[in-house]
Amino acid sequence: MNKKRFGVVATLATVTTLALTSCAANEGGSATPDGGDAGNESTLSGTLVGIGASSQGSAQEVWRASFQTANPDVTVEYSPDGSGAGREAFIAGGADFAGSDRALNEEELSGTFGKCVEGTSALDLPVYISPIAVIFNVEGVDSLNLDAATLAGIFAGTITSWDAPEIAALNPDATLPSAPITAVHRSDDSGTTENFAEYLYAAAPDVWTEEPDGEWPSAFGGEAAAQTSGVVDAVTNGTNIIGYADASRAGELGVAAIKVGEEFVEYSPEAAAAIVDASPRVEGRADNDIAFELDRTSTESGVYPIVLVSYLLACEDYQDDSVAELAKAYLGYVASAEGQAEAAEAAGIAPLSEDLSEQVASAIESIQ
Known part of the structure; x- marks a missing residue:
């Protein structure tokens, strides 16, 4: 069979399972687009600017639309100019967050980030897994x-x-x-x-x-x-x-x-999800900086080896508290079971596993 797009039934089954099992991953974070508890009226306002990976383009459209509908006083911008452009903009302070199809490297992490408090670093948050x-x-x-x-x-x-x-x-x-x-x-x-x-x-x-x-x-x-x-x-x-x-x-x-x-x-x-779950995290990083060393040579049955893990890059401590609040709410929604399910249906991503979802939610909750 020449599979030209993700199987809808398989994808929806994965989404349903995730939605039922990942509630714990969202405790302390946002499981709904309103950035708070379900049913509460949003008090968020302002503009959050993102630049980065074009691979995330379709998913970002869905995430932004849902989040902005639930938060009518918030504007989330995302320009899919490419991973390199996103990292450069985030490092220089031209973006509040960035999309990148690779994690920040050691040289980048040792530098400064324009929107982050001096002396603090950035977080790599895997939110988009796709072949x-x-x-x-x-x-x-x-x-x-x-x-x-x-x-x-x-x-x-x-x-x-x-x-x-x-x-x-x-x-x-x-x-x-x-x-x-x-x-x-x-x-x-x-x-x-x-x-x-x-x-x-x-x-x-x-x-x-x-x-x-x-x-x-x-x-x-x-x-x-x-x-x-x-x-x-x-x-x-x-x-x-x-x-x-x-x-x-x-x-x-x-x-x-x-x-x-x-x-x-x-x-x-x-x-795609199978190879990520089977791969180790990059050593020597902070607990909340989540980056993977993918096992590209795996011979396990059913593993697809040409996979990208696309990350959202954020400050661990923002200079502007209002930006931190928006970033924490939006990224929390993106990584939530609801956000991952929406992107799976619209863009065919592999939703985060329960274990990885918990790790990402904990990292986002640490943002200041």
Whole structure:
């Protein structure tokens, strides 16, 4: 089966389970969009400014709409300019919070943040878990199997034709065209790119020799497109073309199944959540700074390895108490069972597990 979008039944089942089991995760935080107890009239007001990952774009639209409806005197802005732009804006003080498809690194954490109290740091809050889909539009091909080495060769430019023996061996029943491959990558500094590259570097290091980064390696060619929408548009409107994008944006495009162990795994919310739960947190960080080292080489059955964990970045201590109040309420809603359920239905994310939801809720509650 060529799964072109998340299964609605599976997603709703996950949402229902989460809604029933995650109540504890929201104690002390906001489980409803009004930023307080259910049924209470909102007293929040002001504007909260966010910039960042375009992967979160669809989910942020839903989160903002629900939160602003419940809080009519609040405006939440989110500009999906990309992970790099979000981190830069948050560090410089141009945004109250940021969306990033990777956690802040040690160098960034050791610096200052424009909206935060001097001497304090920032928090990484994982709120958006999604597979990265390998999307394709190839003449006569409805389904496609790829392993790490072949995928790395395609994007590194060493496999250049769709009927190359490496691709043919993985797809014996497909009629592959004798046509050049056009591989599309992000032109902007992108967390999606960095997560995609992390998988290739971990799973096919002999082929993908460049260390992962948010910017595409200059040593590799391909066609560049700006942001998630640009990559999706290029693949949609091209021929014999392949790219990568947050799975929520795959639409009707073909999506490759990725070899894990001895099976080819199609993306799903459950497969994405499974690899996060099986992965360790980054060591040496504050308890409320939650960042993961994803196990990209897992061979466990049903695990999809090309996953991004997208974070919201916030101050642990804001200079402006009114901003802190808004940030705490909005982020609390985003991470709540209700917020995660809305994003799962609208954008196909994998809702936070009960354990991770409790960790994130505790971190948000610590914001001052």
